[in-house]
Amino acid sequence: MNMILNTDSYKYSHFAQYPPETAAISAYIESRPGGRHDHVLFFGLQMFLKEYLTRRITAADIDEADELVSAHGLPFNRDGWELLVSRHGGSLPLSIEALPEGSVVPVGTPLVQIRNTDPDFFWLPTFIETALLRAVWYPSTVATVSFHVRRIITEALERSCDDHTDVLPFRLHDFGARGATSLEQAGLGGVAHLVSFMGTDTVSGLVYARKYYAEPMAGFSIPAAEHSTMTAWGEEREAEAYENMIENFGGDGKMVAVVSDSYDLYRAVSEIWGKELRSKVEQMGGTLVVRPDSGDPAVVPIDTVDMLGGIFGYTTNAKGYKVLNPAVRVIQGDGVTPDTIKIILDRLMGRGWSAENIAFGMGAGLLQKVNRDTLRFAMKANARLDTSGNWTGIHKDPKTDPGKASKRYRQAVIMQDGAPVAVPLKELGERANLMQPVWEDGKLLRDWTFAEIRQRAAGEI
Known part of the structure; x- marks a missing residue:
């Protein structure tokens, strides 16, 4: 100092x-x-x-x-x-x-x-x-990257969503803390992202907003699973691990995110979420957010939306795009960059789905893959x-x-x-x-x- x-x-x-x-x-x-x-x-x-x-x-x-x-x-x-x-x-x-x-x-x-x-x-x-x-x-630079992504998502929502007022602020979530070089970098970048969005898992960004900009609470998150908490149950008890998430964190109006690719994402969606736990998901009164975390980011999350639509149903909004049953949504947090976000949204809408069905979590692409020459x-x-x-x-x-x-x-x-x-x-x-x-x-x-x-x-x- x-x-x-x-x-x-x-x-x-x-x-x-x-x-x-x-x-x-x-x-x-x-x-x-x-x-x-x-x-x-x-x-x-x-x-x-x-x-x-x-x-x-x-x-x-x-x-x-x-x-x-x-x-x-x-x-x-x-x-x-x-x-x-x-x-x-x-x-x-x-x-x-x-x-x-x-x-x-x-x-x-x-x-x-x-x-x-x-x-x-x-x-x-x-x-x-x-x-x-x-x-x-x-x-x-981080604030500008986040702002640019907001424009990409806004354009997609305006095209495919009836009312995106409450949807937009939570479409890009900051997953970047662990990829930052230091606590200070995570705080600086984390709070910069929050200028344009309100979703974050970078706690230091909240601390910096409070300390330097008098903001009591700049962002929000939800209970979410990681691979360790899911694989600790073993593959043979995968359904129990998911059910535990629903019972502990699901409920009236609540959201809970569950990473579902520890073994076989498509089987997890079709057999566990789609059959074994379907009634629990539909009756919990909240929203299950399924998180794919591997594979081609331009393909897998769109497949996941398609599968969930086939299982849980959907409605068609005034703009002619399909909207998943409120009980389910998708978040893509692997391989996310501004470019891949645009590709995913374009392909999703190309299949007739509204952009509101998916959210994104960006880590290194948000807080780390920038330098002084970026701008x-x-x-x-x-x-x-x-x-x-x-x-x-x-x-x-x-x-x-x-x-x-x-x-x-x-x-x-x-x-x-x-x-x-x-x-x-x-x-x-x-x-x-x-x-x-x-x-x-x-x-x-x-x-x-x-x-x-x-x-x-x-x-x-």
Whole structure:
């Protein structure tokens, strides 16, 4: 938690690399065009501000960093850090502005902008690039992936479901905690997913929503079986294992999920659920969610819906699509990605079934199979203030890769023709700037609630 050590090695020599007349450096974060999606859902900065930037630098932090960095073979700016402690009490003299969290904007739109507020600390904004960029790119990328899946599922539900208001929030469930690299990653990614959906098994996501966004309960789950609890009964007692799930967790309006492929999924559906336990399923007054967990994800879950329809019956909705008996549904949690979700839904509807018959659980595809290049996130310096009080625009424009060109001058974001657009701050005029101050000199200036963020992402505010 020593912020002096929360950076890259080469950053330690940068304090001596800027022009001597530098008084401030401005830098911004964006998702550059050319990544997986054309829009980004901005989320997660507030967690970093509350957890990391509220921590003041201490003399002990300086001593620890001095010893490590010097032994590492790099110069250490001890005078600068000691001045920060003596003059600012260890708080970082920084001003950060950002779009409201939950904003969905075209890639290439500045999301965050930072500058120093004390001229002696012109080196500080880019010093924290490593930590700040990481704090933004990961939760924003997960939130964007989840948001994109919501669009895929929404399109399918609008086509095949009479009323998807209560159905949509629980169509994508977060199964990713065990595949994350750490508890913190699971929390950051888990809460990012919950911006668009309300189904999760990642408990740390709930904790982060409560801790950083004042949300008492951001998501929900149901009792569910795993292979160990089913195979512990032995194959010869498979039906007893399923019956135990119904008796313990089924009931009036309740849902219970049972993984059914420990031995033979099709036999389990046709013989156990379809014959031995059929009456119990029909009479329990709740919903059995059958979970296939192996095989071709583009085939097996659709077969399962077909089989359940043949056993338990179905109705046809006003849009002409079949809807399973409310006593049964399916969840697919194996091999799930945004691409496979679309394939499954298209094939399911192609067989005449409404998209409401199936839900999805995504693990590694949601929290782990992303990186900074998924949405081409970058933080770049865009302006320098000199000691005479003049701002000068700075940028990069590599001829070998024009896609890495950065924005020049301090930026603002305005609404133009109904869409957010970046403009140089000096050209803002009387137009409203969507970038808002969120942090200054150790103080949090905006504290977004999770409810506000969800509404904004849904286009409700």
